Amino acid sequence: MTEKLSAEARGPLLDPLLKSGWTMADGRDAITKTYEFGNFVEAFGWMTRVAIWAEKWDHHPEWSNVYKTVTVVLTTHDVGGLSALDAKLARKMDGLA
């Protein structure tokens, strides 16, 4: 079962992400990051790799793309905030970038 992150779980899961370019989204229990790639093909290619993992894990990002820039917001709508799935997908996104 996916659950909202407990107070104890937040630090260990979120601190490494907050040190690698992720920030808390304004006014939401969500994390966000903007990735810059070399061009559109690299940006969309990364999105495509991420999309396959997102579907495989049934956990999908909110994201926008303008040419070589992709901005991502991660949260878990089912629990009304951040869950361990968001941290997992964030780490995968960083690994694929």
Add this chain to the structure above:
Amino acid sequence: MTEKLSAEARGPLLDPLLKSGWTMADGRDAITKTYEFGNFVEAFGWMTRVAIWAEKWDHHPEWSNVYKTVTVVLTTHDVGGLSALDAKLARKMDGLA
């Protein structure tokens, strides 16, 4: 050369789009449309097909995706507003949806 749409060209190119779900974006010389698909795979699959045409024509959308919803904004940054390329890409997007 890509040029900003002339007053004469706007109607014939934009009117058919404005009748098929496209609207003018707030405060910009741009058109926007939100597409709803059956699920994430259909939404991202459509984005992937569009992405290949966008790259082929060297004309890229601003777009955002949340699960099965994709919102697109089209404008031509090089000319500071709408060009014929935006209408061409809009028609392609509708054709692929």
